[in-house]
Amino acid sequence: MLKFLILFVLCFTSSALAEGITCSDIVPLKNRRYNISLTAFGGVGDGRTLNTKAFREAIFQIQQWGREGGTLLYIPPGVYLTESFNLTSHMTLYLAPGAVIKATQVTHNWPLTAPLPSYGRGRELPGGRYMSFIHGDGVNDVVITGENGTIDGQGDIWWNMWRKRTLQFTRPSLLELVNSTNIIISNLIFLNSPFWNLHPVYCSNVVVRFVTILAPHDSPNTDGIDPDSSSNVCIEDSYISTGDDLVAVKSGWDEYGIAYGRPSSDITIRRVNGSTPFSGIAVGSETSGGVENVLAEHINLYNTGVGIHIKTDTGRGGQIRNITVLDVYVQGARKGIKIAGDVGGHPDDKFDPKALPIVNGITIKNVRGVKVLQAGLIQGLRNAPFTGICLSDVNFLGVKGSARSPSWKCSDVLGAAHQVSPWPCSALTNNQSGSCANYSQV
Template identity: 70%
Template sequence: TCSGIVPLRYRKDKISITDFGGVGDGRKVNTKAFRAAIYRIQHLKRRGGTLLYIPPGVFLTESFNLTSHMTLYLARGAVIRAVQDTWNWPLIDALPSYGRGRELPGGRYMSFIHGDGLRDVVITGQNGTIDGQGEVWWNMWRSRTLKFTRPNLIELKNSKEIIISNVIFQNSPFWNIHPVYCSDVVIHHVTILAPQDSPNTDGIDADSSFNVCIEDSYISTGDDLVAIKSGWDEYGIAYGRPSSNITIRRITGSSPFAGIAIGSETSGGIKNIVAEHITLFNMGVGVNIKTNIGRGGYIKNIRISNVYVENARYGIKLAGDTGDHPDAYYNPNALPIVKGIHIKNIWGVNVQNAGSIRGLKGSPFTGICLSEINLHGYRTWKCSDVIGTSLKVSPWPCSELRTTGG
């Protein structure tokens, strides 16, 4: 399990949002209360940190920043709900590894709950809810009236010793949980919900981060359930911050996109990833490793095992032609290196296409090892520019994955 990655601290000092004028009637906007409570935690610096208690009720608020050495604790029945006034939403700089907002040039809207340069932050409770009320943002995306990239529900940047557990995240405007340039992050026992047709509502996107553990969670959204990323084309190459030492375990969920995804933003490099005991229903793709020309970087030492997929378009997809570019300045000769991908013990029922593995002409995918894979599909494998091995794979894999033994 994830235990031991981040020490769980007992907070003797406890305050409630109601001490700062917070009212959970679903109407009053509590931005001042949240900012005042967090200001107090930041400036009093109580030994061992402080717990901010959110009692049952619906606490409407604008976006706010967390601080170090704090626990945001949502009681059973507590809801922290985002206001919907998109015109007033604060803007922040683009991430340096992306060079611009992910959706549109320029800056981006700040995440609903935000943290930058923090240490020892816990978001937990008794399965209270953080509600992004994202529909207004999804509709702006659909109608192409967005001015900047939509806000994530939670983003923690340049931070370490993070625990997120026992909270329901719902209706994020964009990605749900986004640790970026972080280390020592544990996300477990969370529930993440968004409609299947909600655009880009990825569940957990670990981005240019080190030592991350994601486990025991249920995710049903409109995009990839768990994705590992590390920067976008020339900006990600220049920033050079990989994602590494990431474990994903016991995730259940459904999505029209991927269950476990790597990429497509892989420019800082992605290595040492383990994903195991994953249960997926009604999926686009079970396991999707995706990158593109211009990305550069690498994807290596990836181990994925014990995945059950029921009702999917593809069981397994590895692709070198996926994802857009930030601008015209990417280097088309910056080809990613994909090697050492081990996929084992995959069982699929009602999978339309067993798999597709398409590397790049100038940079074939190598060391692709498939073993004990049973995808009861209608269509078989498609492969190009790939070198690897396979053992006990049904339906019969492509000739590029020369069969070893049995």
């Protein structure tokens, strides 16, 4: 398995160099002044010894040294069992080949943290949330990397609590960074998250590259990467196979997200492959702070619920605009494309049903799909139709031998289409020029 993953990353590296387009310059990689090993603080990689104290003491030492060049914390080969711990600024967490940081499955004393203000409560349950396994709040200049080491959330105990409805609070993410800047996450395997895997929220300047994210397809809500009310985020050259959306751009939930008012903007998703029973590339459904300027390109999706999914709901408010999706291949999907205004629940009954989302300027080009049951669904809102929708060079083929063709359904939408097969719907005018730039977005 490890050999396969190393080859996978090497292939992605070659591909990235061939494309000549990467996000590596968003957050420059720095040489650290100090280097310390977890074993110097009592770390034992036998898979049984609890290493919480070692992690916390090592990171406390990094805090004391401060910003003068920063410090690299080296995790040698071995399996390091630990409770959750917090990162600090100006540090690199570096996992050697064969190094595993593994979450304990003792949940009764897992630390709690406050609900995110843009959500008003935990995503699953009212009240606070269990803190993420690896957590950072207000940190700057943090690198989480290695040589294909693994961060293992051992999430099955949390999934079973969710299934049995015995959770008291919202499950922990595997890695959550809050109010943080200049973050690099690269060259690691993230395994079996209890909840969402990578969750940068209220962050800026974040790069996620060359990661593999894995969880069973029946694991609940194990989203791969969720940029949330964050800006200048790049996700590229990665493989994700989980039980929920592979990448989902978010910005807060109903009245809480509207009040917090922090959009997600300038998000790039490039050269991502993966599989999920839910959505491949998603925007939403929590978009109350707004989502704008998203580019997703060179995406390959296999055995996926919905290939490209833009989702919101009444009560969300916010604007979703300037979303561009290019060069996507889908093999096996219930729906190729879905843009809908009736997706997702509400945190409570205080949402304003008159807070309607505005969806404008969605461009989807060069998409190919095979074994697709339904080509697409575009369902706007009666009092807030989706406008500026452009489909260009989109082709979906159904399942061989099936009598059902991969047709479209549309309502309350305005836009244009060019070379789309099967033809989407009369609401999208036939744009002979093939350009998405010049048609009316009324």
